[in-house]
Every structure is written in C-alpha cells, then in structure tokens.
Amino acid sequence: MSFFNQNRKDTVAAGDVIIVYIDFTTMLAVHVDLSAGKTAIHTKYGAIPFQSIIGHRYGTKFRCKNGYVQLLQPTPELWTKTMPFRTQILYLPDISMILMQLDLKPGSVVGESGTGSGSLSHAIARTVAPHGHLFTFDYHELRVLQFQKEINSHGLASVVTAQHSDVYKDGYGTLDGVLDAILLDLPCPWFAVPHAKKALKKSGGRLGSFSPCIEQVQRTCKELKAHGFKDIVTLECLMRPLEVKTLTMNCWIPTQAEANTDERRDNKLKTPFSQVSFPTAIVPWEVPGHSGFLTFASFYS
Ligand SMILES: C[S@@+](CC[C@H](N)C(=O)[O-])C[C@H]1O[C@@H](n2cnc3c(N)ncnc32)[C@H](O)[C@@H]1O
Known part of the structure; x- marks a missing residue:
C-alpha cells in the first residue's frame, strides 16, 4: 500500500x-x-x-x-473522501487549484498551516515526493500527534514533517529562506503573512491562503500588499454541473425545394412548423457550494 x-x-x-x-x-x-x-x-x-x-x-x-x-x-483523493474529520477540510477542487497555483512539483519544499485533518497535506506530499518536503504546522497538539501517526502508517514520513507550533507567534521556526511555497488555512491568515515572507526563499516564492469569508480575504490582501507581495489574485472554485435535458422547439424543416427559394422570407410557406425534440445541456444560473476564497500571491526578491 x-x-x-x-x-x-x-x-x-x-x-x-x-x-x-x-x-x-x-x-x-x-x-x-x-x-x-x-x-x-x-x-x-x-x-x-x-x-x-x-x-x-x-x-x-x-x-x-x-x-x-x-x-x-x-490515494490522496480517496483519503480526502474517507478520512476521519478532526476539522473542516479542503476538498478536491480547491486542492487542485492550490497545487497548480503554488506551482508545486517533485522536489518543491512547502510550508502549510494549519495541518487540520491533513486532507491537503496528503495531496502536497504526493506532489513533492520523493525529494521535496512538506513542513506542516498546527497549534492544536492532539491534531499534530494524530497526523504524525498517520504520516507513519501512510508511508509519508520521508516527505512530511508535522510540527506543533503557533504560526502567528512563532512563524515557521528554523525555516527562514527555505520554502518554495506556503499555504495558509487559518482563521486569521494576515497574522502569518510576515512570517511566511521570512520563510520563503530569498529568490522568491508563492503564497496561497484559503478563507471562507471575504472580510478575511480583504485583511489578508492588505497585509500581503504591505509586505511587498505582487500578483495578488483571489478566486473561488465552483462546480458548475451541466444538466442534460431534452428540449422541444417549433422548427421549420424545409423541403429541398423550399430551402432553395425565398419562400420563407416571403411568408409563402407550404411546410408547417413541426415540433423537434433534442438533448441539450443547461447551464445553472446559480451555483451553490461556496467553500472559500483562494488568494494567491508571489514574492520576488
Ligand atoms: C480548517 S483547519 C485546516 C484544514 C486543512 N487544510 C485540511 O485540509 O485538513 C485549520 C487549522 O488551523 C489550526 N490553527 C489555527 N490557528 C493556528 C495558529 N495560530 N497556528 C497554527 N495552527 C493554527 C487549527 O488548529 C486547525 O487545525
């Protein structure tokens, strides 16, 4: 396994x-x-x-x-669907966007806070393996201990380090100038921004932040700007399922002769309109299912 x-x-x-x-x-x-x-x-x-x-x-x-x-x-995907929840977790649409926007790849060195239930951590670990590393931090000691057990039983120990720490106060410990990317899933991500800037590589890096409320996003963006982050964007991942329906419409299906003349324009139709049914995809106007806003930014040296 x-x-x-x-x-x-x-x-x-x-x-x-x-x-x-x-x-x-x-x-x-x-x-x-x-x-x-x-x-x-x-x-x-x-x-x-x-x-x-x-x-x-x-x-x-x-x-x-x-x-x-x-x-x-x-797999990380199946684990996210079956894992024991200890907190709110990130789901696959947001996780995919985070992996892409943070430009994670084999060899990347990544910071994450908080660890929560480790849903995102599994996806990051697989992406950066075998030579990259994920350093994940949470201030809830029991969650860290539980996740450390999972790291071992899931064979992730060579790629993931879970630490008990308050990132608002203590930042990313000894990781100054080490990380390619950082993801914040915290109630007050703006408090972690100055620490994240220190922990990113001096040559630059990417930062992502997940927040359910727009007021959190506003404060985070303000802090990112104040600390010199660039390319700040906020987006939301929504699933927009298409509904396949059979529609019936009145259509004029001309005979070959009618098609080649101006009879329709001249309103001299012989063939009446007929009802035609066809399958089509309906796009929903409203998309429920807000999980949160994702803010991304770059830090350049
Ligand atoms: C919503 S959960 C993260 C879920 C995680 N992204 C996942 O996919 O499973 C937020 C976590 O942040 C942790 N947290 C909150 N404030 C923190 C802080 N100052 N330092 C470290 N962790 C913190 C909480 O203990 C909680 O476990």
Whole structure:
C-alpha cells in the first residue's frame, strides 16, 4: 500500500491502509492491523475477515456473502473522501487549484498551516515526493500527534514533517529562506503573512491562503500588499454541473425545394412548423457550494 504512485503494491498486506469501495456513495478507509483486536470489516454485503484479504489483488472484486466490494490502494483523493474529520477540510477542487497555483512539483519544499485533518497535506506530499518536503504546522497538539501517526502508517514520513507550533507567534521556526511555497488555512491568515515572507526563499516564492469569508480575504490582501507581495489574485472554485435535458422547439424543416427559394422570407410557406425534440445541456444560473476564497500571491526578491 502506498499513497505515492512510485511505491504502488500489487496485493494487500498486513498493516496496509486500504479503501473498501462499497458503492458509488460509500467507501471506507480501513487499517488492516491484525494486532489491534479488530478482525473484520463490516459492510452491507457482509463481514470481510482481515485474514481473507491478505494477498488479495488491489483493484479487484472481493466477494462477500451478499455481494461484492472492491479493495483499492489509497490515494490522496480517496483519503480526502474517507478520512476521519478532526476539522473542516479542503476538498478536491480547491486542492487542485492550490497545487497548480503554488506551482508545486517533485522536489518543491512547502510550508502549510494549519495541518487540520491533513486532507491537503496528503495531496502536497504526493506532489513533492520523493525529494521535496512538506513542513506542516498546527497549534492544536492532539491534531499534530494524530497526523504524525498517520504520516507513519501512510508511508509519508520521508516527505512530511508535522510540527506543533503557533504560526502567528512563532512563524515557521528554523525555516527562514527555505520554502518554495506556503499555504495558509487559518482563521486569521494576515497574522502569518510576515512570517511566511521570512520563510520563503530569498529568490522568491508563492503564497496561497484559503478563507471562507471575504472580510478575511480583504485583511489578508492588505497585509500581503504591505509586505511587498505582487500578483495578488483571489478566486473561488465552483462546480458548475451541466444538466442534460431534452428540449422541444417549433422548427421549420424545409423541403429541398423550399430551402432553395425565398419562400420563407416571403411568408409563402407550404411546410408547417413541426415540433423537434433534442438533448441539450443547461447551464445553472446559480451555483451553490461556496467553500472559500483562494488568494494567491508571489514574492520576488
Ligand atoms: C480548517 S483547519 C485546516 C484544514 C486543512 N487544510 C485540511 O485540509 O485538513 C485549520 C487549522 O488551523 C489550526 N490553527 C489555527 N490557528 C493556528 C495558529 N495560530 N497556528 C497554527 N495552527 C493554527 C487549527 O488548529 C486547525 O487545525
């Protein structure tokens, strides 16, 4: 099992974290820990004893008494959908935008605060692996301890360091001039801006900030400007699903002869209008689902 593409395994082994895909709306993340007292996964299709899945091929069906499930390797995306929440978390549309806007790639060195439940952290870790690093900070000690356990059991220890620290007060510790990019998901990100500037590489870097309210965005942008950040933009990721509908309209379908004459213009139509139905995509006027605003900025040396 691995969250990193390069370390994928073929079959389930004891100690793996696996994703049990039950149906389109139900997935479970399960730690196959044979020593922890729990011996089976319980699903609506029946119980799955841990012993019976050891050696089962990832990505294939596993037959239960009343149906089947799929056993999948975890990915950051599947983890975000199945993880135990300890805080509000970032979801895939915002995460994708953050990875792109911060220009993260293998080898990047990144700072994150706060860690929260580690949803974004998993995606950053996979992006910067194997030679980059994520330093993630949270002032809630229990969350840090819990995330440190996950880092180890998810095989992320070589790429992620989780630290207990208040970034408003203490900034990014010893990381001055080290980071390529920083992401702030904090109630008052403007307090972290001066520290973030110090922690970015002297040659420059990217900063991102996620805030649910526009008043937070205004204060953050003001602080970014005051500290010399440039290219400040704020955006919002909204899913705009297209609704496919069959519409019926009155159409004039001319005969070949009519099509070649001016009869329609002259209102001398012989062929009447007929009702035509066709599938089309309707764009919604309003898009619910505000998660937050994403502000990005660059710091140049
Ligand atoms: C919304 S959560 C972050 C969620 C995270 N992005 C995720 O995807 O799971 C915000 C976190 O910021 C932490 N936090 C708040 N103020 C902080 C501070 N001054 N220093 C460090 N962490 C802080 C909170 O403890 C909380 O865990």
